[in-house]
Amino acid sequence: MSTAEETAGGEAQPWGEVTPDAARRLLLAAVEAFAERGYHATTTRDIAGRAGMSPAALYIHYKTKEELLHRISRIGHEKALEVLRTASRAEGSPTERLAGAVSSFVRWHAGGRTTARVVQYELDSLGPEARAEIRELRRQVDAEVRGIIEEGARSGEFDIVDVHGTTLAVLSLCIDVARWFKVDGPRTPEEVGALYADLVLRMVGVTDPGATRK
Amino acid sequence: MSTAEETAGGEAQPWGEVTPDAARRLLLAAVEAFAERGYHATTTRDIAGRAGMSPAALYIHYKTKEELLHRISRIGHEKALEVLRTASRAEGSPTERLAGAVSSFVRWHAGGRTTARVVQYELDSLGPEARAEIRELRRQVDAEVRGIIEEGARSGEFDIVDVHGTTLAVLSLCIDVARWFKVDGPRTPEEVGALYADLVLRMVGVTDPGATRK
DNA sequence: GGGCTCGCTAAGCGACCGCTCACCTTTGCC
DNA sequence: GGCAAAGGTGAGCGGTCGCTTAGCGAGCCC
Numbered sequence: 001m002s003t004a005e006e007t008a009g010g011e012a013q014p015w016g017e018v019t020p021d022a023a024r025r026l027l028l029a030a031v032e033a034f035a036e037r038g039y040h041a042t043t044t045r046d047i048a049g050r051a052g053m054s055p056a057a058l059y060i061h062y063k064t065k066e067e068l069l070h071r072i073s074r075i076g077h078e079k080a081l082e083v084l085r086t087a088s089r090a091e092g093s094p095t096e097r098l099a100g101a102v103s104s105f106v107r108w109h110a111g112g113r114t115t116a117r118v119v120q121y122e123l124d125s126l127g128p129e130a131r132a133e134i135r136e137l138r139r140q141v142d143a144e145v146r147g148i149i150e151e152g153a154r155s156g157e158f159d160i161v162d163v164h165g166t167t168l169a170v171l172s173l174c175i176d177v178a179r180w181f182k183v184d185g186p187r188t189p190e191e192v193g194a195l196y197a198d199l200v201l202r203m204v205g206v207t208d209p210g211a212t213r214k
Numbered sequence: 215m216s217t218a219e220e221t222a223g224g225e226a227q228p229w230g231e232v233t234p235d236a237a238r239r240l241l242l243a244a245v246e247a248f249a250e251r252g253y254h255a256t257t258t259r260d261i262a263g264r265a266g267m268s269p270a271a272l273y274i275h276y277k278t279k280e281e282l283l284h285r286i287s288r289i290g291h292e293k294a295l296e297v298l299r300t301a302s303r304a305e306g307s308p309t310e311r312l313a314g315a316v317s318s319f320v321r322w323h324a325g326g327r328t329t330a331r332v333v334q335y336e337l338d339s340l341g342p343e344a345r346a347e348i349r350e351l352r353r354q355v356d357a358e359v360r361g362i363i364e365e366g367a368r369s370g371e372f373d374i375v376d377v378h379g380t381t382l383a384v385l386s387l388c389i390d391v392a393r394w395f396k397v398d399g400p401r402t403p404e405e406v407g408a409l410y411a412d413l414v415l416r417m418v419g420v421t422d423p424g425a426t427r428k
Numbered sequence: 429g430g431g432c433t434c435g436c437t438a439a440g441c442g443a444c445c446g447c448t449c450a451c452c453t454t455t456g457c458c
Numbered sequence: 459g460g461c462a463a464a465g466g467t468g469a470g471c472g473g474t475c476g477c478t479t480a481g482c483g484a485g486c487c488c
Contacts, residue, residue, distance in 0.1 A: 040254040044476060054437050165409045173383060176390040195379045199417045258446060268467050273447065
């Protein structure tokens with residue numbers, strides 16, 4: 001808890017739930033490698049090498065290379081969903097909750113860009129059953145955002161023509177952050193989060209975000 | 215010109231400039247394979263097989279597998295840039311031109327999703343020089359959109375806090391269409407283009423799109 | 429302190445990769 | 459008909475892939 005293992009970006013002690021230690025090191029190495037080169041271009045020798053182990057060591061902790069991706073993808077999606085749920089189920093008006101959800105979700109994608117990249121762009125590299133499991137988590141992510149937008153539309157706080165389409169666009173905007181965000185770029189994850197929250201409020205027709213606060 | 219080779223989606227006779235015929239068939243096969251499985255997961259045997267040729271035939275027309283990706287990427291980016299330029303340099307107010315540019319660009323990504331997927335997501339699979347060349351094309355894409363937004367901001371037609379950030383978000387939204395769009399999904403490329411144009415106008419602070427038209 | 433388990437390594441297996449090469453067929457020109 | 463160029467094939471090379479297996483050393487139980 002008080003160790004110096006927190007990254008500056010926003011991922012505080014990620015993969016802490018993965019044990020034993022060697023398994024976590026391998027998983028972390030795999031996340032980096034998959035994010036840099038993609039799943040198919042990454043070799044098991046590369047992953048083991050990054051973790052300071054021999055190629056065979058990988059197979060003590062994971063049955064196949066795909067199981068590594070599956071674990072990364074599931075834990076990553078669960079984390080993302082948790083971040084989104086915490087924000088979207090907080091107290092406040094739909095406007096406040098949508099802004100909070102978008103800025104949290106964007107911060108997660110920007111700060112943990114390495115993980116987010118694997119989570120969002122290596123879905124097709126999974127086998128059919130694993131992919132189906134992950135899709136269910138993604139459905140829940142979608143439902144969470146759609147819920148806020150529907151509520152804001154019902155209350156008249158938002159002005160929305162197409163709830164599903166707008167939900168899609170909001171999520172799309174957030175997810176794509178993982179593609180373009182660079183840690184040494186001109187913006188911090190917090191700045192992008194704030195900018196995107198503002199843009200999303202405009203998309204749902206809120207012209208004065210302050211109006212619903214008090 | 216009058217052949218029945220136009221796809222319903224919006225790509226009218228793509229890759230027509232690639233000759234001879236065998237080279238075009240190989241390139242088309244590569245686009246499909248890269249889009250489905252990714253560059254690294256695609257084998258030269260698979261590409262040749264889809265084109266109805268032996269694996270060796272590929273190397274008569276292309277030096278390496280990477281040259282295929284390079285050609286696809288360059289031609290694809292040039293097409294995308296052309297689509298965007300045609301719309302953004304049309305007559306009309308910044309509002310009209312931004313809406314036109316976004317809807318065209320989105321239609322290109324949705325209708326030609328196979329190509330767009332390769333163009334937008336396989337950039338990192340290119341070697342350093344090829345990647346640098348493509349990056350220059352992407353810079354021009356960015357400049358085209360930023361130009362309209364800057365003009366609208368200067369004229370007071372748009373209400374924008376951060377020109378660069380907004381440009382980034384607009385392009386990001388359009389590009390991500392290639393990730394999620396499905397040809398058998400509930401929306402046509404035209405519908406997504408219209409929806410996104412509307413959302414983008416809201417992002418730049420245009421509340422009544424009709425106001426600038428006459 | 430002997431045996432047993434656990435985490436790991438060195439070596440390597442069979443498969444498949446990108447790519448090459450020797451050779452064959454078709455086409456057009458004189 | 460002779461013949462070169464162009465476009466294609468079958469076989470296969472060197473290398474690397476995901477993954478397996480035999481064995482090694484450190485720690486623990488009694």
